Each structure stands twice: as structure tokens, then as C-alpha cells.
Amino acid sequence: MANAKRWLILAIVSSALFLIVIDMTVLYTALPTLTRELSANASEKLWIVNAYPLVMAGLLPSMGVLGDRLGHKRLFNLGLVVFGAASLVAAFSPVPALLIAARVLLAVGAAMMMPATLSIIRLTFTDEKERMLAIGIWASVSSGGAGLGPLVGGFLLEHFYWGSVFLINIPVVIVALIASIFIVPHAKAAARRKWDFASSALVMLGLVGVLYAVKEIAKPNGSIVIAVLTAVVGVLALIVFAKRQKKSSAPLIDFGLFRNKRFSTGAVTALLSSFALIGLEYVLTQRLQLVMELSPLQAGLFLLPLPIAAFLAGPLVGSLLHRMELVKVLLLSQLLAGTGMAAYLLLFDAGRIWQIACMIVIGFGLGAGMSSASSSIMNQAPAEKAGMAASIEEVSFELGGAVGIAVLGSLASFAYTASLALPDTLRDVQGAADSLDGALVAAESLPQASGELLIRLAKEAFEHSFSVVLASGAAVLIIAGLVLTRIARKTSVLPESTRS
DSSP states (O other): OHHHHHHHHHHHHHHHHHHHHHHHHHHHHHHHHHHHHHHHHOOHHHHHHHHHHHHHHHHHHHHHHHHHOOHHHHHHHHHHHHHHEEEEEEETTTSSSHHHHHHHHHHHHHHHHHHHHHHHHHHHHHHHHHHHHHHHHHHHHHHHHHHHHHHHHHHEEEEEEEOHHHHHHHHHHHHHHHHHHSSOOOOOOTTTOOHHHHHHHHHHHHHHOOOOHHHHSSSEEEEEEHHHHEEEEHHHHHHHHHHHHOOSSSSSSSSSGGGGGHHHHHHHHHHHHHHOOOOOOHHHIIIOOOOOOOHHHHHHHHHHHHHOOOOOOHHHHHHHHGOOOOOHHHHHHHHHHHHHHHHHHHHHOOOHHHHHHHHHHEEEEEEEEHHHHHHHHHTTTOOOGHHHHHHHHHHHHHHHHHHHHHHHHHHHHHHHHHOOOOOOTTTOOOTTTTTTTHHHHHHHHHHHHHHHHHHHHHHHHHHHHHHHHHHHHHHHHHHHHHHHHHHHHHOOSSSSSOOO
């Protein structure tokens, strides 16, 4: 295949990937507006946000294997059609229920495309050096796109109505679909491979149950009963799924892949990088708007160095991986991101230049981690299992992001409540002890002096909780990086070279 054509194929699948990941975070800034326009209640608001990542995570394992069976180009093109149609429905939804249904359909299209994007790269780039660079670019689009979501949403809301956050998908879908039909080659499909519907249903039930439980715990007023019940259902479904896979002659997930320590280390690194990136963005976005009082667009611009650094790190690390020891790159990426978070812990109340510098270090470290993790996973999997490997990698990202929001968000909430010291005159103010948002709303109904005092104390408590989040995130990244590298060095016996 001509060199230029290979990179054009990369551009096609990367454009689709950008749409997928940006739709995960674009509603962060658009949600208040569309909630008001559609008169959505609290439950509907939750599902508008969560339907997309929950359904997509549940479908990824089965879609990866389905791509191996039917052909990745065919599934990629079908996913583009579904994603485009769902975007139109979402943009013009008159009621919350239809918007939620459209988000579910968006997730179906995204789950079809996402494993296919990485699988097409794995099968198109046969040269190891080029493949690592291509996967690095893929990883940079993935991490950078998620970070750009709030900025894109804020910009569009400044000039257009809320449905524009979905309409921007349409021209990209059309161009990518036409280009894919004529340029992306048909790869040999494993047509004889069986698709286990029961296993697909089990893994979807399991992942959705676990992720929903994690998100329920993260909610300020979440139900412990619901969280425990969904977690139990999810875990039981995953246990049954795992037992079924071990007995199956054509499993959706070949757990034997995890015996390769570079593969398993890559999966854990992907999870940790996503945990830190999405979790930090979630808490930091609140701080920028509630403490620093920036508008959604200003907050998006302030965050921009983080995704830009991650975007630049991907191809740079990808271009160097062929001559560097993989475990060293995994270690350094985690240490760099952890060091950046530790520095931010000391400088988050300093000038904006210092804050931006810390975000650049964090973003570069996490971007390098995602790139090296993707290369580690895809280069250690056989070509005929490219779709399966891609789905494992992407589930790691999805799970890491959900756990990051839940753990770091819950930790921030707990630290805020524990450190909020209110005088006797303000202790009975409803909602003040739950969150900074609640305190700001409550302050509006108080006398001016009392309201100003409540706001000051609440912001101080939130700043303390933010420091707890940064310290915890830094510790997780640094310790995990050291532990994973030690394990990989002791037990890995496979060569760095790509398996064919």
C-alpha cells in the first residue's frame, strides 16, 4: 500500500474517533442550557449525560469481536451511518426522552466505530515503526478530543443553540463515510468465527451495572441501595461471562492475552491514565467556574493546555517507542503525570502561568501514557484478534474515566463537607454542607453579610478538597507506575517486537 494512502486512512479513522471522544465531554458545558430548554428533571439530566458512556462501554467487547468476524471497514461504515442519524435526532429532540434515546443510538454507532478505528490502523500499518507512530497519533486524538469537548461546547453555546453540539458531527460523518468507502481497503474477515450473543449480553449487563454503580456513588445524593444492587448484578454477570469465556471455543475476550505482561500492563496504564485525566478535568472544571468564576468558554480555554500537551505527546512518544524499552516509557509517563499533579498541588492557588505549566506537564505525561499503553496492547495482540484487543483497550479507557469521576469526585465531596467549618448561625443552611454549588445557591437567600461569609467559607473548603484530589491523584499515578514497572520487569519474557 502506498505510504500516502496509509496516512490518509489514519486521518479518516482519526476524524471519526475525534467525534466519538468529543461527544463524551461536549455536554459538560451544554448541559445547563439544554436542561433548561427541554425542562429536564434531575433523573433525565443524569441519563442525558450517562446513557452515552454506559451503553458504549457495554457494547465495546462484542463490537470488537463482531468487527473481526464481519470486517472492520464494514462495521466502521455502518457505525458512521448510525452515528450521523443519531446526531440529527439528538439535535432536534423536543423532549428529554427522545434526546436520551438518541444518546443511546449515538453510543451504538460509537461502539461500532471505536474498535474498528484501532483495528484498521493495526492491519494497515505493517511496519512496526510506522504503526507505533500511527497508534501514538490515534491516542493523542483520543485524549485531546476528550479535553477539547468542554471548549467546543462552550464556543458553540456562545453563538448557536444547544443542538449545534450534535449538528457539528454531520459534515464530518459524511466526509469520513465517502472517504472510507473509496480509500479504506477491505481486510480479510474471520467469517467462520461465531458471535456469542449470550456472552455479549452478559458483558454489557456486567459493565453497565458496575459503571452505573460507580456513577451512583459519585452523585451527591446517590442511593447506596441502588449502587449496591447494580454493583452485585454487574459483578455476577461479569463472573458468569468470565466462566463462559474460558469454556468457549470463540470467546469475546481471550483472557490468555493478559498472560502477556506487556499487554496487561498496557491495559492497566490505559485505565490509570484515563482515571487521572477525566477525574481531574471533572473536578478542575468545577473549580474554574465556581471558585475562579470563569464562564464555560473561559473555563474551556483555561483547560486547553492539558489536551494540547496530551495531543502533542502521543505522536512524539509513538515515533520513539520502536527504539525505547516499553516499560521505561510506561514508568516515565506515569511519573511525569504524577509529578505534574504534585506540582499543581503546591501551585494551584498561584498565578495562572504556573497553573498552566503544571497542566502541560500533566497532559504530556498522560498523553504519553495513553500512547504507550495503546501500542503495548495492539502490538502484543495477533492480527486476527485486533478487534478484540482494541475493545479491551477502549473498555480500559471508559472504565478508567468512570472510576476517575466517581472516586475523585466523591473524594472531593467528602473532603469539602469534612473541612467546611460554619458558624452556628449558618449550620442549618440547607444544601451548604453538600457542595459548593449548594452553598452558592443558598447564599442568594441570605442577608448580604451572611451570604458573603458562607461563600468565602465554602470556597475555602472546596480549595481544601481540591488539594486532597490532587494529592490522591499524584500518589495513585506515582505508586502505580512504580509497581507496574517492577512487575513487568520481573515477569515479562516476551520481546518488544510486534507479533505478526
